[in-house]
Amino acid sequence: MxxxxxxxxxxxxxxxxxxxxxxxxxxxxxxxxxxxxxxxxxxxxxxxGSVRRAVHLNLAALVLFAIANLHPFLAFGFEGRGQTVVLASGVARLWREGMPLLATIVLAASLLFPLAKMLATLWALGPFLLRSRLPGQARALRLADALRAWAMLDVFLLAVIVAWVKLVDLAAVEPGIGLWTFLGALILATAADATLDHHDLWHRLxxxxxxxxxxxxxxxxxxxxxxxxxxxxxxxxxxxxxxxxxxxxHPPRRQAIARAWALLVAAVAFYFPANLLPVMTVTSLGRGEPSTILGGVALLVEHRMYPVAAVVFTASVLVPLFKFLALGLLLVTTQRRVGWRRRERAVLYRLVEFVGRWSMVDVFVVALLVALVDMGALATIEAGMGITAFASTVILTMLASASFDPRLIWDRT
Ligand SMILES: [Zn+2]
Ligand SMILES: [Zn+2]
Incomplete structure (x- = not known):
């Protein structure tokens, strides 16, 4: 040879x-x-050296994330009254308001999943630094990988910026230690992920x-x-x-197409109430006004907050529509075994997977506003049913693209 x-x-x-x-x-x-x-x-x-680096970065991120959850995140002052919130305040208030589903989604995506991902990564990688092995390392690594799309610290941070800009006109908003440490945790956890050589890691297992x-x-x-x-x-x-x-x-299975279709149709069905029902109601000095997603964007434009209006419009309106069309196209072409532009369709699939989670930004914005503006008769923001419908749309499209098997694009059998 x-x-x-x-x-x-x-x-x-x-x-x-x-x-x-x-x-x-x-x-x-x-x-x-x-x-x-x-x-x-x-x-x-x-x-x-990526394993060693990932352990150190995740450890530091974990410490910062713990501090972020224990310290005030934002402070909000209005008409002489002040209020501070910790990360979980929005969740607690949504729960009290009778929106347990939305509260659970926000709690999972902004707190439980990121925390579980950091712990699972440390469980999987840590022993290599000590030249030992732990039971369940492979399972922990699988869990950390599976949680990657659902741990949404980055999306949550964008939501903090949007909520901040929305409130700046109304009142004084001050960042707390919680916000800065949260930012640090996000940067470190992202850096750990972006530089990890998964192949090397699995090869060791x-x-x-x-x-x-x-x-x-x-x-x-x-x-x-x-x-x-x-x-x-x-x-x-x-x-x-x-x-x-x-x-x-298993080899690519054509049955997966039917499941992806079902999830996509359900997502489109939720998109209508998501846009027609109010996502939140702002009550200030006794006067309340419910607003929809598009109404919120229009209000931002009215206040000349163009960049934030563009972010919200893109994440909440354009991205869901793009996902519907792109997934529909991928499903129809694979169902009909079309050989047309395979490579471009593969790129389209990657794009859908990448942008999917960013639509959650408006859901987090509402959770944050609801937590921050809770001052009885003076000013309150309450979440509306529209935002639960919208969160359902986002999650269903994420599940639809996750259940689509991209190997079918290339399958000729
Ligand atoms: Zn395997
Ligand atoms: Zn390939």
Whole structure:
């Protein structure tokens, strides 16, 4: 066997999580990205020392996040009266107002999921620094990865900025220690995520398959959706299990299209009440006025707050519409097995996955305003049913795009 052949035989076998193409990783030049040859998805981020760095960054983020939750986040002064809120105040008030579903969504996305993600990452990575192993490391890493889209510290921070600008006309708003430490936690956790070499991490938990290790006659080659391991699903069986992380493995299934359609249709159905019902009611000195999403944008334009109006309009109106159209297009074209512009459709799918969560910004804005402006007869903001409907739309579209299997774009069978 010649040297290049031998290298190919022993190099890690990567299976693209987006298009399903199995490919041997070429010789590495140094830090950088390994992209899929066919669809351009990132297969690997090579970053030496990333595990150690991720542990340190996540530890620091965890400490800052704990401080952020215990200290005042924002202080709000109106007509001589002041009020401070901690992160969880909005949740508590939404709950008291009889909106448990919305309270739970905000609590999960802004507090529980980010916290669980940091703890799971530390559980999975920490032992490597101490050269030991803990039970459940693979499961913890899978959990941390699964929570990535749902831990919305970044979206929450954008909501803080929007809420702040909305209130600035009305009253004095002061940032507290909670807000600054929250910002720090967000930056550190994002940096940890952005530089982590997942492939290296999984490889430490169980070696990546190579052509030399795989039996070519064992069945259809499938990539693990969670850890990226290449494994064979035996011929005649519809699914297998990943030996490294325990995830279910299966070739692309056309049945998934029906589920994605159902979720998308439900999301569109919620979009109507989300836009027609008031999202909040501002009552000041006895006079109350309910406002819808578009009404809120119009009010921002009236007050010449153009950048914030643009942010809210994009996140709450344009992004949901874009997601409906893009997912609809992806579903119709895969259902009809159209070979048209596969690579562009793969990029479209990536875009839908990326922007999906940012629509939650208006939901967090309402939660923050409700918590901040709670001064009885002087001024109150109450959440309306429209915002629950809107949160449902956002979550359903996120679930729809998560249940769409992008490998179907490339599947010719
Ligand atoms: Zn690919
Ligand atoms: Zn796996």
């Amino acid at each position: 010649s040297a290049p052949d031998r290298g190919r035989w022993l190099a890690p076998l990567l299976v693209c999580h987006e298009c399903g193409l199995a490919q041997v990783q070429g010789a590495l030049a140094g830090p950088g990205l390994v992209l899929c040859r066919r669809c351009g998805a990132v297969l690997r981020r090579i970053a030496p 169980g070696p990546q398959a190579t052509l030399a290790r795989l039996d070519p006659g064992a069945g259809r080659l499938v990539g693990c959706p969670a850890c990226g391991q290449a494994a064979a699903v035996p011929n005649g069986r519809s699914e297998g299990r990943c030996r490294r992380c325990g995830s279910r493995l």
